[in-house]
Amino acid sequence: MIAMMRRTFLALSLLGLLAVPVLAQTDPLPSWNEGASKTAILDFVKRTTSEGPDFVPVDERIATFDNDGTLWSEQPMYFQVMFALDRVKELAKANPALAQTEPYKTVLSDDKAALAALGEKGLLQILGISSTGMTVEDFRGIVLQWVKTARHPRFDRPYTDLVFQPMLELLSFLRANGYKTFIVSGGGVEFMRPWAETSYGIPPQQIVGSSGKTEFQLDGDKPFIRKLPEIEFVDDGPGKPVGINRFIGRRPVFAAGNSDGDLQMLQWTTLNTGPRLGLIVHHTDGAREWAYDRHSPIGKLDKALDEAPKRGWLVVDMKNDWKVIYPFQK
Amino acid sequence: MIAMMRRTFLALSLLGLLAVPVLAQTDPLPSWNEGASKTAILDFVKRTTSEGPDFVPVDERIATFDNDGTLWSEQPMYFQVMFALDRVKELAKANPALAQTEPYKTVLSDDKAALAALGEKGLLQILGISSTGMTVEDFRGIVLQWVKTARHPRFDRPYTDLVFQPMLELLSFLRANGYKTFIVSGGGVEFMRPWAETSYGIPPQQIVGSSGKTEFQLDGDKPFIRKLPEIEFVDDGPGKPVGINRFIGRRPVFAAGNSDGDLQMLQWTTLNTGPRLGLIVHHTDGAREWAYDRHSPIGKLDKALDEAPKRGWLVVDMKNDWKVIYPFQK
Numbered sequence: 001m002i003a004m005m006r007r008t009f010l011a012l013s014l015l016g017l018l019a020v021p022v023l024a025q026t027d028p029l030p031s032w033n034e035g036a037s038k039t040a041i042l043d044f045v046k047r048t049t050s051e052g053p054d055f056v057p058v059d060e061r062i063a064t065f066d067n068d069g070t071l072w073s074e075q076p077m078y079f080q081v082m083f084a085l086d087r088v089k090e091l092a093k094a095n096p097a098l099a100q101t102e103p104y105k106t107v108l109s110d111d112k113a114a115l116a117a118l119g120e121k122g123l124l125q126i127l128g129i130s131s132t133g134m135t136v137e138d139f140r141g142i143v144l145q146w147v148k149t150a151r152h153p154r155f156d157r158p159y160t161d162l163v164f165q166p167m168l169e170l171l172s173f174l175r176a177n178g179y180k181t182f183i184v185s186g187g188g189v190e191f192m193r194p195w196a197e198t199s200y201g202i203p204p205q206q207i208v209g210s211s212g213k214t215e216f217q218l219d220g221d222k223p224f225i226r227k228l229p230e231i232e233f234v235d236d237g238p239g240k241p242v243g244i245n246r247f248i249g250r251r252p253v254f255a256a257g258n259s260d261g262d263l264q265m266l267q268w269t270t271l272n273t274g275p276r277l278g279l280i281v282h283h284t285d286g287a288r289e290w291a292y293d294r295h296s297p298i299g300k301l302d303k304a305l306d307e308a309p310k311r312g313w314l315v316v317d318m319k320n321d322w323k324v325i326y327p328f329q330k
Numbered sequence: 331m332i333a334m335m336r337r338t339f340l341a342l343s344l345l346g347l348l349a350v351p352v353l354a355q356t357d358p359l360p361s362w363n364e365g366a367s368k369t370a371i372l373d374f375v376k377r378t379t380s381e382g383p384d385f386v387p388v389d390e391r392i393a394t395f396d397n398d399g400t401l402w403s404e405q406p407m408y409f410q411v412m413f414a415l416d417r418v419k420e421l422a423k424a425n426p427a428l429a430q431t432e433p434y435k436t437v438l439s440d441d442k443a444a445l446a447a448l449g450e451k452g453l454l455q456i457l458g459i460s461s462t463g464m465t466v467e468d469f470r471g472i473v474l475q476w477v478k479t480a481r482h483p484r485f486d487r488p489y490t491d492l493v494f495q496p497m498l499e500l501l502s503f504l505r506a507n508g509y510k511t512f513i514v515s516g517g518g519v520e521f522m523r524p525w526a527e528t529s530y531g532i533p534p535q536q537i538v539g540s541s542g543k544t545e546f547q548l549d550g551d552k553p554f555i556r557k558l559p560e561i562e563f564v565d566d567g568p569g570k571p572v573g574i575n576r577f578i579g580r581r582p583v584f585a586a587g588n589s590d591g592d593l594q595m596l597q598w599t600t601l602n603t604g605p606r607l608g609l610i611v612h613h614t615d616g617a618r619e620w621a622y623d624r625h626s627p628i629g630k631l632d633k634a635l636d637e638a639p640k641r642g643w644l645v646v647d648m649k650n651d652w653k654v655i656y657p658f659q660k
Contacts (some may be wrong), residue, residue: 010357059527059533062535122353136338136575148535180535189576189579193579197389203389203579203580204580205392205510205535205536205577205578205579205580206535206577207579211576214572214576215568215572216568216569216571216572218594218601219596221601222601223571223594223597223598223601225571225572225575225598238545238546239546240546241546241553241555242544242545242546242555245466245544245555246519246541246544247522247535247539248533248534248535249533249535250533250534250535264546264548264553266340267548267553268553268555271551271552271553272553287531325597329340
């Protein structure tokens, strides 16, 4: 029903029947405080969708969003890592030998510093074992079950409650103005797809992410896609523009990120002719969310923060620009 | 303008404002002769978009189409091979040493039997050299120039004139009924994207194809995506369901192909619960197009033809089912 309403709204917007009265009557970004960030976003969307030198045809209105730290929180650790750790613990119950092997030993020790030090390689091993030899459909079921039952340690709520209300409004606002919204995340595509449509209104075909190899199998009259324990593509850093080119095939007009892993996506999007907006979510709110940037092992924001003024990227100050952080605080 | 009209039509259809009167007044498939094939298509679309047990929600209306031999012709050789051969000839002018090395020697000899025998490996080598060290943007320009200037040897027309009028109508009909149309082709994604939006109304992000590796480069303030001479993904045979899962993330409800390279896509689409339609374009018209199936080196249709009756796939008889083949014959 919501999807139908959204589609109807979009259809009417495209026809130019709704755009003016709706925008005049209601604030499309109610969770954004008045200020330079909100003004810059409203102005950009107005310029790119109205007649004039900055007009962008609907087909070219591509907006890409990082996920971890940009659309939802990523502390104390990427939520997909929390998922994988939960998986490993479950697998170890069935297979105690795992508990003696690294990196699973570290996982099961619950030593947070050691866990943080496992790095990408350890994480990939953990992610690997949590999906080896399984069909995509089975993995989807496991992810959905986890989304339903797991609780974030600080907020004691489902992880999907920790999406950013202001960013949900931004996604809707862009879509209502003919933009296609994509996720371009270092996270696993098969991990995001099961819940992203419900949480963000972004369908599976608009999610670009890291992936493992898969293979097709026909078992009698039943076909499967099986996940293999081999990395296929890491959609992070310079991998993001590569992923955008491969999956979308068009340079975005708008891109949002929050860490150095988004640097090249921001460059690829904004270092182009025509109107472009690069946006960085700066985690400045230790009270309501977390405060971190240059020295954080998770979501390190250093080079991109230095480059922002030079490139004209909009640095959103979470503490001052956002009225609320999460939907449950509305 | 056409794109705007198409969009408006789709928007109105989604709102339910146009669907009934338009379908009642005009034939959505005028280039299809009356008969079992046309009836099966009309019936399938009606059942999946009307209230009832076979209704499919709009978000799940995914239709995938092979390209070569399904949406346009593929004789005397895949058109991308014709492109690559033209490229090699041009490159050899600038670099005569190429003429002494296989497989380029064979290309330049114009020996059609030897060319056909090069196989996939030779083709990939040729495709490789025709794009090595080039940016995606440069390659796009070369493809568009070729589309504009090259002529098909039999029809003396641009290759893009040899798209199938009945399939264009089918694409539009599906889209008018809320289906998202995707290309899922063994051809190169970077080869198809430059012209597919104009020819088929299919945007770059809805094209799945074979691809080479690419890398991101920042040259001062100018970012590039560079094509590397290394295969990344072959979207053919069992690669098609893998590509569908990776790029679309949802099983199609409708799939169309014409060769054994589409067998697994047809299986993946139709061996599922709920209403599904698998369609095979059978090249039976030697006079207006070409007649070939089981023994053709290009577009071999053998196993999928055997499997069609068992699976309930619709085998379209080009000669008898299609009133015209190409748009210029209308």
